[in-house]
Amino acid sequence: MALTVFDKIISDRGSVYAVSGGPVTDRAGIDAMLAELTSTRRFAKATHHSWAAILDEPLKADDGEAGAGAIILRMLESEGLTGHLVIVTRWYGGKHLGGDRFRHVIGAVRHYLAHRPRPGGGN
Template sequence: MTQIQRMGVVLTDRGSKYAVSGAPVRSRDEVDAVLRDLKSDKAYAKATHNTWAAILPTGALKADDGETGAGMVILRMLERAGVQDHLVIVTRWYGGKKLGGDRFRRVQDATRAYLDDLGVVS
């Protein structure tokens, strides 16, 4: 099983909390296994959204998990950074106030924190 790197909560905005996690993956089965492992933690299972993206040898995959457009934000950042075979998951716990367009900036901020931690120039 691939080891998940969990950075935990990296930022908050108007009550919403954002965490970022990820792991090396090479297939859809590995993506699903990492997501299952992450959600085995009750806090992540109860999160409002676990959005993610990965660029695999078979192509790009992404999921919004109810946060429309967030998967594409992560995917574009992975493409720009040239990161392949790696799953990045941005988790949001909704804080009660809508963020509007700022929610995309928070997804970008969380993804950037993960890429920075990987040592990737984003």
């Protein structure tokens, strides 16, 4: 399996969110998946790519969206999803969202968890 992308899933006050992810086994896999995502012009121009994965240890990054990586990580932990990277991308629309940005990160991760491809093709 490779990178799965769900684009333009949330819009609020000009900001647009996407969520992506896929299985990874190490930090190099995380870096490769982030590079694959940002190799497209649209995603390269995004404001934030917050992400988390649980490998041998939990890993996360906010990419300027303070607290977003921790939210993603907590959701992966509660789902018991290890060896998997989830990336929430935001294109900033010019208006601050305040606490709503956390609600959107949660909504994006929920969307990914509900729609991601499963091994063997089952959903």
